[in-house]
Amino acid sequence: MSTQIEKVGPQIPSSRVKSGIPGLDALLDGGFPAGKIVLILGEPGTGKTILCSQYLHWGASQGDEKGVYVGLNEPKPRFMAEMSALGMDFANLEKDDRFAYVDATEVRRIPEQAKVGRIPVGGRELGLARRVVVDSISDLVFRFPNIEERRPAVLDIVEVLQSTGTTCLLTSELPSTGVDRILQPEEYLAEGVILLRMLKDGARSLQVLKMRGSKVDSIPRPYVIKDNGLEVYATEEVYGQSAGK
Ligand SMILES: Nc1ncnc2c1ncn2[C@@H]1O[C@H](COP(=O)(O)OP(=O)(O)O)[C@@H](O)[C@H]1O
Ligand SMILES: [Mg+2]
Numbered sequence: 001m002s003t004q005i006e007k008v009g010p011q012i013p014s015s016r017v018k019s020g021i022p023g024l025d026a027l028l029d030g031g032f033p034a035g036k037i038v039l040i041l042g043e044p045g046t047g048k049t050i051l052c053s054q055y056l057h058w059g060a061s062q063g064d065e066k067g068v069y070v071g072l073n074e075p076k077p078r079f080m081a082e083m084s085a086l087g088m089d090f091a092n093l094e095k096d097d098r099f100a101y102v103d104a105t106e107v108r109r110i111p112e113q114a115k116v117g118r119i120p121v122g123g124r125e126l127g128l129a130r131r132v133v134v135d136s137i138s139d140l141v142f143r144f145p146n147i148e149e150r151r152p153a154v155l156d157i158v159e160v161l162q163s164t165g166t167t168c169l170l171t172s173e174l175p176s177t178g179v180d181r182i183l184q185p186e187e188y189l190a191e192g193v194i195l196l197r198m199l200k201d202g203a204r205s206l207q208v209l210k211m212r213g214s215k216v217d218s219i220p221r222p223y224v225i226k227d228n229g230l231e232v233y234a235t236e237e238v239y240g241q242s243a244g245k
Contacts, residue, residue: 014213017065017131017167020058021051023232027208027217032192037161037168038211039137039186042196046204047225048171049079050086051196052133054229055169057088060098065130067093068166070102072139087228100129104140129166136171137186151185158189196223205238 016031025031032038032055040048056067071079079101080090093099134140137154144150161168172186174195187193192211197220198204207220223232 018058018063020054020056020062021230021232023221023223023234024206024230026234027206027221027232028211029214029216032167032169033211033214034167035165036191036212037158037170037189038192038194039190040169040171040194040196041174041184041187041209042171043174043198046196046198047223047230048173048196049074049082049135050225051230052135052169052171053079053083053086053088053090056099056131056133057083057090057093059131060093064098066098066100066128067131067133068100068102068129070104070132070134072104072134072136075105076101076103129164132161132164132166132168134161134168134170136173138171138173147182147185151189154185154189158186199238203238206232 015034016025016029017034018031019025019028040051042048052069056069059065060067069079074082083090090099090101094101134157137157140157141150141153144153157170161170170186170190172184174181174184187209192214193209195207195209196204197207204223204225205220206223208216208218210216210218217234220238221232221234222236222238223230
């Protein structure tokens with residue numbers, strides 16, 4: 001089995017933030033780069049929300065790092081129930097002020113409030129947060145169908161998040177993962193990009209497309225979703241159709 005290491009940019013040592021997803025840190029040179037924004041890209045059902053929740057849950061329960069989830073497509077009760085079914089008890093973490101859910105579904109629905117830079121990120125909920133998730137950016141910028149308009153909207157959000165100094169995961173819904181897909185502005189603007197894919201044979205594949213300033217393993221690796229969330233098989237290879245980029 002070969003292990004291909006891709007070097008991206010100068011090797012500046014940066015502190016790493018543990019992902020909390022079994023197997024993933026091995027691909028990321030130890031974890032997500034601290035204080036940076038990483039985009040989780042994938043079609044619906046690939047496990048983006050679960051991955052982000054594991055990231056927050058691990059930080060709050062194991063790492064003593066407060067997490068904030070900015071939810072744009074599902075109301076809090078549904079999120080809490082879905083994650084509870086996967087063994088993540090956010091209600092208890094919330095009581096201890098180690099977790100906060102920011103319901104931003106209204107921001108998405110009410111046009112006058114849709115100014116992207118005014119999402120509640122940066123507000124009091126962020127408090128002492130160290131980990132932030134915005135799920136999903138597509139729900140926020142769906143009003144901008146063309147890329148020229150979408151880019152400043154995404155940049156706006158990225159700048160707000162960067163100013164907080166927290167380590168952020170942003171999710172983005174991919175309409176298609178074909179080879180001819182159009183790169184979204186958030187892929188250029190985020191420091192890291194992880195692509196989740198469902199292959200035709202039902203297998204799942206996770207690939208680190210970029211992680212600025214980090215040595216990463218960019219080979220597509222298999223992952224599964226089980227009763228306790230995602231697990232990545234960091235040393236295995238993806239077999240089957242369209243496993244490539
Ligand atoms: N207990 C479980 N066992 C196996 N798969 C599960 C379980 N719970 C959820 N899933 C799978 O997780 C996926 C949904 O994950 P989610 O994070 O909501 O996706 P996304 O946010 O990318 O749309 C679905 O494919 C579903 O089948
Ligand atoms: Mg989701």
